[in-house]
Amino acid sequence: MKLLLVEDNERVTRFVVKGLQEAGHTVDNADNGREGMFLAASEPYDVIIMDRMLPGQVDGLSIIETLRKSGNRTPILILSALSDVDERIKGLKSGGDDYLTKPFAFGELLARLDALSRRSQGSGTQTVLEVGDLRIDLLSRKAVRGERSIALQPREFKLLEYLMRHAGQVVTRTMLLENVWDYHFDPQTNVVDVHISKLRQKIDADFERPLLRTVRNAGYMLTSE
């Protein structure tokens, strides 16, 4: 992916650029609003990572608004220390696609970037999803692995659907909480892990090759490789 990072904090920039490059992405970065605006408007990017408070009179939100007004549809992830609900809503209303609060875990950023780029490509109107020999039908709400059909609760099905839509990508616990349960809070204990292990029981337990993997310090990934 080709990414643009607009961020004025040097240390955060170095950390994010290095990490993204190691993950195989190309990263441009701008340390002020004006340069960020110029790059975002002139180069094609897969995802833009935008800090909100920037030096140089142009703040992150006004860049996003300007881009959106000029018809630029590049997915934008807002990275900000402003964590109030009101601030988030403001950020998303201005045209941002996702909002990540500082401080953040790098795995979380990477996973969300993947999800954003995938969303922009548009997985379209698929009705059947497949990962390896696991197959789910979104219309009949049925899951089959190999020859065997797997009985899933509605919520388990939703969890599996989300994982399959993001197959091959790391999905964090927070992403699961937000997208599968629509919960936007910290549930204190490792409830998501318990749900995952239950799902794993159903789809992986009796099979030689496990599909659902735990990615240390980040989250989970469903993959057949």
Add this chain to the structure above:
Amino acid sequence: MNKFTSSTTFRSTTFALSFGYIVFGIVALVLFAAPLWYAWDVTVEDGRAEILHADTQRLADVFHREGAIGLKTFIDARVGMQLPAERILLLADSSLHRISGNLPVWPRTVPAQPGLYTVILDLGGVPTQSVVMRTVLPGGYNLLVGRDVAKFAPLTRHFWTGLGGAVVVLSIAGVLGGVLIRRAILARIHSIRQTVLAIVQGDLSHRLPSRSSGDELDTLSHTINGMLDQIEQLINGIRNVSNSIAHDLRTPLAELRSRLEELSLTRPNTEETFAEIDGAVADVDRVIRIFNALLRLAEIDTGMRRSGFVQVNANELAAEVVEFYSPAAEVKDVRLSFNSNGPILVSGDPTLLAQAVGNLIDNALKYAGEQGLVTVEVQHRADNLVEISVADGGPGIPDTEKPKVTQRFYRGDTSRGTPGVGLGLSLVQAVAKLHGGTLELTDNNPGLRARMVIEPGALVSGRPRIVTGPKSESSQTKSEPKTVAL
């Protein structure tokens, strides 16, 4: 810095006030006196004219009956009776030669035409203001009947002197009163000022003096004292919280610091270093988690989230949270049961309500113990409040500790060693308060029953908002607060 300006302003206001009162008093006095004077004047004058008319008439009657000689005799008799000095009576012939009366000659100041006049007459060598009526009788006789009004002059003068005196007295009393009132008010304002200055300098224990007289300044003092109580309470609250924050953040920060310092000093092999770094990241995550919880509490406390209230089915919401936690209960070998009573609509913040219910369940699961039972129940009570209760059969909380567990960072002795940051119940309480309710902790014999009681809210006051706006948007776009690395 505005000591000077404020006292000058005050001085000018008291003076303006007393000056205003004086002017007002004088105007009122004049307004009162003027009609009185007018009425008096008119009545006296009218009465006087009437008397003169009557006198003239009577004399004219004598003249008609007994002729000029008869009248002369009559007048002579009257004068001889020594009529009161203020009476003037004079009869003269057509060439104005005196025939009879108490004036030596016909006064020249009296106009030639018959009528009523106010003139200056020479009475015994003294020019005196008089009112006279001149009448011409048949045969050219002139009759002058009058009254010396100089006697009334002192009366008039007394009236005006009295009025003037009243004005002077009023002015003096006004100035004096103004000064006294000012001094009294200044004294009280001064004491208020002293107290407020002491408070500004940081001693919040001071209170404004109150006299229990119930006057305006006293009411003001009471109100300000109430405000000070509230401020003191809030500041104490903040102090407690910041002490707790200091304590609860210091612990993971201290761990983090020693971990990093040890790494820097001992330079262990790569694998060990990485393990320590992972541990350090976990320490930081703990700190971040506490921060997030505190920020959310602060956000709830300010009441800002009320703007995001939508119509929520409390029953469904609780059912979903129960479902969310049920695998965790299974792992702990705790039975998690849910008693539903059909849809119960409330106006609220779905995320916060779910988090609050989640915290209660999470708490109950922690203490229920193996093979325990946790019961979640939602009901619309008879008093029109909605109660979401979570009961466990664990050790419960002693009555003495119940009020403390909702305090921020408080962790009961039984909770030492269990994970958590001691903010769970504080959050539930804050959420309940935001929804116009309370968190009640009661005994479940054995165990604890936590009841979150909330008001169905805006549904009653109209304008229920349907879950389309903020919620659907946030669910599509992942707008809500998240935590790093759960």
